[in-house]
Amino acid sequence: MIAVGWISRHARRLGRIGPCLALICLVPAAATAQHSPDIAAPVFPPPPGSARVGAGGLVLTGPVLGFDGTYLRLATPEGAVSLVYDADLCTGAACPDPKNFVPQLRLSGASRLGDLILPALIEGYARSLGHALSQEAVPGGRTAYLIEDEEGPVLALSLRRTSTEDGIADLLAEEADVALAARPMTAEEIALARDAGLGAMEAPRRARLIAFDALVPIAAPGQGLRDLTPEDLAEVLAGRITDWQDLGGAALPLTLHLGPEDDGQLQGALLALLGDGELAPDAVRHASAGAVAAAVARDAGGIGLVPFGATDPAEPLALHGGCGLQGHALPETVATADYPLTQPLALYLPARRFAPEAAAFLAWIDTPEAQMVLRRSGVAGTLPLRIPLSAQGGRLASAIAAAGPGADGVPLTELQRVMRVLGARLRLSPTFRFDSGDAQLDPLSESHLRQLAQAIRDGSYRGRRLLLAGFSDGLGDWVSNRSLSEDRARAVRDELLRLLGGGLPQGVTVQIAGLGEALPMGCSRSTLGRTASRRVELWVQEE
Template identity: 40%
Template sequence: MRFFGCAALTAALLSLLGAPARAQDVTLTSRDGAVEISGVLIGFDGEFYRVDTIYGPLTLDGQGVVCTGPGCPDMEAHVARFRLSGTPVLGEMLMPALIETYADQRGLAVANEHDLFVLSDRETGHRVAEIALGLVSTEEGFADLLADAADIVMAAREPRPDEIERLREAGFGDLSDPARRHVVALDAIVPVVAPGHPVQHLAIEAVLGIVTGQITDWADLGGPDAPVTVHLLDRQNGLQQAIALRLLDGASPTPAARRHKDAAALSAAVAADPLGFGLTRFSALGDAQQLPLIGTCGLRQVATRQSVKTEDYPLVAPLFLYTPARRQPLFVREFFDWLDTAPAQLVIRRAGFVDQSRDTIPFGRQGDRLAQAIAQAGPEVPLSELQRLVAALAGAERLTTTFRFREGGSSELDAQSFGNVGALARALEAGLFDGRTLIFAGFTDGDGPAEANLGIARLRAEAVRDAVEAVATAADLSRVTLRVEAFGEVLPIACDQSPWGGVTNRRVEVWIR
């Protein structure tokens, strides 16, 4: 039984009863009759009432109150209704596929009525949920949420500071809070050219030079003496906005760029243009050829399913669902929980995106990284440190679950890594690592003294381990060993001198033995 407020608040709320009744007016009375709350019904999700009162919106547990008035819903005939709005990258294929698979697993029939998915009980025909999909853009999705025309935003980027502020001021909560986002699938920004192009790799600095118009001829990059044709996405495209935020850092793209509606169209145009260059999605490569990124130290980085999962590739672009700071219907909460399951991850992979299921990488496949580390060994990182790493990790396997931090040397986990905390905690709770040893291995970039970096690596590895333990409240941690190792700048993945090298090298890997 739930009780609300104190005697003074009760008296104030009772004064609402004299107001004229409207179509959605309700009165919610605690089951002991001590408290009554009146207002206009905003919504009912089958569990909780949301009522607009003179004190603002209140959410009340339906099991603790009795509803009276013209706005009271039929408890038995409740239909979960919610609206998603945002990027077509999610809305055109992936979300419909996820909705249909989820419905099938729950034994529900699905009908698509002009981007309205109606889920019904197969035996009774009773409607269980109505899910509307608005295919606009990431920017318009956040605007729809602000206008209360959407309940969930499908986003190809994180919200900008101005969007966060407007939504916070309007009472939708802080969308920069990790609790407000859910990473649905992984993707990446990749540079592409036509098949057979003579240029076989590019430095990130060269990519930026092409996109901003500072490099205009392929001859400057070891290619033919011919102008570069730049292909970019429309300015309203979420991936293009992510490129502007993450890569261009305030610089303007060349006005000569040819613009395309979506990544698939851009990839097709570049594949047919012998002098073309573009930035597209890893999931939409088509016939275009991906160009590896190369640093001044010679390390190459290519987007693959594995390197996107581990974020060893520096330009990962997750796809998000954003929710406001209000209680979602039970159906939505259960659907979000299901998105982390193996069947959902299989749907994501079949749709062409990178899923978030855990893979393992044997120690024996670390040859390139170890060779590079040996080549760069010196006074700061002696061979004895490499020998210590080999002794600690030999015979273990690396999980693709990796933790990285936001730019600028921050100790705050990035969006993908924050989701990894919960995923690893759930695996511990399920007993998937019982009898095994998990090694949280901390690494840094090469900026600063090696001894200090070793300490930083250990602190970050301990912080990640502690975060996972704190979330895994239902796990029996006596059945698994959680160990911390710190290796500092011993095993670089990218060149520190490149713009993204330091960010890529600052990480906590998880190894299992």
């Protein structure tokens, strides 16, 4: 019996696959004995036309969606169907030739990933194998890469540099195998993906976190302003602040410069800062981050937002707040996502099988070797950074200043307890975050946790004592917040143990602590500040 997945095509891509030629039918047992439903990866480019699979009895006919060397995937009026491929049972121009098959992987999405990061990873992967790499531009705005050893092609990849939105649309329409995203998928996109038979994209294994980036406000050199609050930045973006003197600068009309409307990083930052509010209608749009920075540098009244590491020749501005909010975008504040405009860079993968060679490339991205490639590309990877307590004086000073008697104050005795718990430890950059009042990890933090579990399995923490320290925002009383933060730390530990099969390897211990609102990362009066403060940090006993 063939399992059937249900697919509804993304509206903008309807008609690109073409009509099926017959209704779904039963394929002979010889062709389905090892069938695994909906797991074959599409091929780039998809073989044109349809294929007729089966011999004797009923057959299955429809356009070929993909072939991974073992499984053939067909489109039918009832959905996509995957089955073990037998060339002798397939007729039609679209039937693949297993003898000449080259595993392929199509990637499409955010230009921040596609312009530099993915090309660097592809080059690094080929180098790690000791294989040759060639590339060429192909129709459709793609770049084709071919990795070859002495016997011939090993893996063909294609990369389309576009936007997060279009990358997800390509995934929905069977025109990509992996979507490159500079922001989390929206609820609407998740629903479309589920309807398209791609699986639950909000599930941990569908989102593969590969790095963190950040957006940084910039101004013209010589403006004189060095920082501003997230609240002031939101007022600028909304068009309610229109002169530099309202930000503490000289009297000068303010001009807002931004990247293209479909920039995923910018979309994520605007959502964080404005919520459902409207962007200023007179914002000047540019084609790239480099163009934004150049325009701001030339405009004495200019202000803009660009990715971390792309601020030149403009002047980067720090973001500050009164509750310990981290000011500057630095490798450590971006890697921990403590900087308030940090954005995840992720791969979204459908719930289906990839050719082993393609799966090996995707797995390599999590390795330390690949993480070094990411750092050289100018983004903070997921390889843990070590951050001593002595380097966190700013947030400790803010916490002490805010402590004291009163209904909302954290007692000084609580801060003393924090110092006893953390004083002999180093913070590691992996940080896990939650929704308001919830102890459920978000999908990208789940991805972070899987990487931690793998590092523990690999022996990276053998003989070490790890601590999961939970924190909360400042809403509610400090006693309740301490309890909530401990629940969050326990939820992370429970999920970590589940990923490790129920227990820790010998020589590794993981403790938990609930530290409540004692070390806020942002002001609780703002959504951005509350989100930054709700977290579980990873600490390790100093050697």
